[in-house]
Amino acid sequence: MKRYFVTGLLIWVPLGITLWVISTLVGAMDSLLLLLPEGSRPKDWMGIHIPGLGVILVFVVVLTTGLLTANILGQRLVKFWEEVLNRIPVVKSIYGSVKQVSDTVLSDSGQAFRKALMVRFPHGDAWTVAFMTGAPAPELACKFDEEHIAVYVPTTPNPTSGYFMVVKKADTIELDMSVDEALKYVISMGVVAPAPRPAVAAEPACKPVIRPKTPVDHNLPG
Structure with missing residues (x-):
């Protein structure tokens, strides 16, 4: 029973x-x-x-x-409306932040949440699923000698909260799965695994990817 x-x-x-x-x-x-x-x-x-x-x-x-709003007149009206909102003290901060995030995530030309990756988190001996959000801000990028990328590490089972990180691109592993599949995998706490991809010719379906481990401070706060 x-x-x-x-x-x-x-x-x-x-x-x-x-x-x-x-x-x-x-x-x-x-x-x-x-x-x-x-x-x-x-x-x-x-x-x-x-x-x-x-x-x-x-x-x-x-x-x-x-x-x-797809024509020139509509775009001018939207621009005028945004200028009005940007003059309101509290509204301009909320509207500006939300619009910037929505334009980045929903834009077809953007790279936000277009790739699922594996990154070392929360320490150098562990890996987790993350999503590429784009290149770091110029103020951050100029501080590094190697190429870095910005990633979002979601928590499980609630992916709306997580961590924003800037990591070496060489220390990330791009996954052969869609963002939707990776998100389902995170939400299900690893229970709902993506379907395996068909192997190409005689190559194995999954090849080990070796990455040099970057020294990480294991004494993370609380």
């Missing part, structure tokens, strides 16, 4: 959490309909509440915004 019960949990727990997350997101988007003027809300002229209309509204608003 214990084995059957655990098997049932493995089926229903992921499904239940998935439905709960979707229901929460849909409910949050549907609440945006309350921002519409009275009389123009779907419930007012349809007589019933239909779940999911908020999702359609958000999709239409985001898509319309993208279409309007």
Whole structure:
């Protein structure tokens, strides 16, 4: 009975959490309909509440915004709006930081979170999965003799918190897995391993990569 019960949990727990997350997101988007003027809300002229209309509204608003700002006039309006926000004392700090991060992560030309790596952390005898976020700032890069890269080391099972590190590029190992696969691997605490890649010709599927160990201070704080 214990084995059957655990098997049932493995089926229903992921499904239940998935439905709960979707229901929460849909409910949050549907609440945006309350921002519409009275009389123009779907419930007012349809007589019933239909779940999911908020999702359609958000999709239409985001898509319309993208279409309007894709031309020169729209870009000028966005620039004017950003100049207005940048003059508000508290808002400019929050908006500027969030926009910089979103532009870096979501931009097609950026390198943020485009590669999954292995780096030595938290000491020289251990390895962990990290994500490349780009090149270090010029003020940092000029302090090094060798090429360094900026990486983000996520914590598990909550990858939204982690550590920002600048490490030698030669001391990192690029993984043959997508960022999504690496993220699932981190969130599952190593339980959900990525599917092995097919071996090329007669070469083994995985070759050991030897890297000289960089001396690291093992007496890390608390």
